[in-house]
Amino acid sequence: MKERIKKNAKEYLNDAFQIANYLYENPELGYQEVKACEALCNAFKEVGFEVERNIYEIPTAFKATYDSGKEGANIVLCAEYDALPDIGHGCGHNLICSMAFLAAVALKPILPEIGGKVVVFGTPAEETSGAKVEMAERGAFDDASIAMMAHPAPVSEESGSSLTLIPLQFQYYGKAAHAAASPEEGINALDAVILLYNGINAMRQHVPNDVQFHGYISNGGSAPNIVPDFAEARFYIRAKKKATAEAAIERVKKIAEGAALMTGARLEMSHFEATYYDLVTNHALLEAFTANQEALGDHVKPAEAGIGSLDLGNVSYKAPCVHGWIGFNDSSLVIHSREFADRTVTDEGKELLFRGACTMALTAYDVLTDKELLARIRKEFEVAK
Known part of the structure; x- marks a missing residue:
């Protein structure tokens, strides 16, 4: 046959x-x-x-x-x-x-x-x-x-x-203001993204060896003299197993929420591609x-x-x-x-x-x-x- x-x-x-x-x-x-x-x-x-x-x-x-x-x-x-x-x-x-x-x-x-x-x-x-x-x-x-x-x-x-791959997008919404004349009136969304980025970097040594983070800042503002009222970062989180990646994601989400709390920006998280x-x-x-x-x-x-x-x-x-x-x-x-x-x-x-x-x-x-x-x-x- x-x-x-x-x-x-x-x-x-x-x-x-x-x-x-x-x-x-x-x-x-x-x-x-x-x-x-x-x-x-x-x-x-x-x-x-x-x-x-x-x-x-x-x-x-x-x-x-x-x-x-x-x-x-x-x-x-x-x-x-x-x-x-x-x-x-x-x-x-x-x-x-x-x-x-x-x-x-x-x-x-x-x-x-x-x-x-x-x-x-x-x-x-x-x-x-x-x-x-x-x-x-x-x-x-x-x-x-x-x-x-x-x-x-x-x-x-x-x-x-x-590898499991989970794509996450982090969007922070702040408040625009003149960066020199009235910075106290602004809420800096880019600061939130930078805190997120640094927080994820600090987390690298405290996750299993197979967990990987790949990210970039896809939007960081429009001009130096304007407090950025919107900023965005995108990350891939990978791991050998689905459960390991999902555990890492929960920690990443807490970092993202912490960045929002520290800056006063509003956070929206979403998947920008399929998992x-x-x-x-x-x-x-x-x-x-x-x-x-x-x-x-x-x-x-x-x-x-x-x-x-x-x-x-x-x-x-x-x-x-x-x-x-x-x-x-x-x-x-x-x-x-x-x-x-x-x-x-x-x-x-x-x-x-x-x-x-x-x-x-x-x-x-x-x-x-x-x-x-x-x-x-x-x-x-x-x-x-």
Whole structure:
């Protein structure tokens, strides 16, 4: 059966690679992926998937489903297709969505025999304020047996972890006055921001080692002779685990409130982007994923410690997840570069597309046909929650 899946993938490989090339030639930023969404939805319709657009009121999100009508696992694949400013598809999202498409169509012909269904979610804007966050909050992944995606990389590596990222905006409202003639009449909002900034800096040595603070002052006033009546700072707070980051946030909020009390300014706090949770890789699922990846001739390195943040992390709190890294086998290649984007549309990119899609499709087959594997995956997920 696995040979049939690979044969199915070869049959549609050129179609999938055409999608990757089309997106490479037409890069679109997050929540502006109109051409990408159209191309993918049309491709899924042509091969017999039920397609829903504008899901969760996100215009460039979609859901493509093929249901065998027989009892079985619900396999969810995530497709990303947003590009980077100036660089285009330097993160390889044109291959990510093409791998999801190819994996799904490779599975489709065998589902009537083994049961279950496959769902591909088109998930916009991973590079900025990822749609998976809202989709996860609104229940998109609640009935998923597993959720998978494959990401191009310089070298192949196991799915590992990522960092929780909480973006906070602090806005202080004071009172303007002439800085020389009547400073006593003013309330300096910039002073509050500076106190906030220094307070967070002082806190760095009193939090766990994995907690990180990255911030800048985005508005500090308009002129030297005017007491600033408005000032704003934005921070990212990161940590290895969601609970650690949330504990740090509570302390940051107290610093922010203290700065307001000390200056008399009024404080407003908000999230200026979506919060990304840490990725919780399901190791029972990963074991099957890696075995299939290596059976296709790939050499897979152990996962390294997570240093970035992914919106798939939010999905991993709703369903068992794996985020595989499919390599070009070129350690000199740098992700988020024009060179990386160019590599996606070479013969090497086409071969990577095939390997990544087959890895997901073969892993899905294992989950669909091995009840003991699915039970182990589910048990690990319930414990991790």
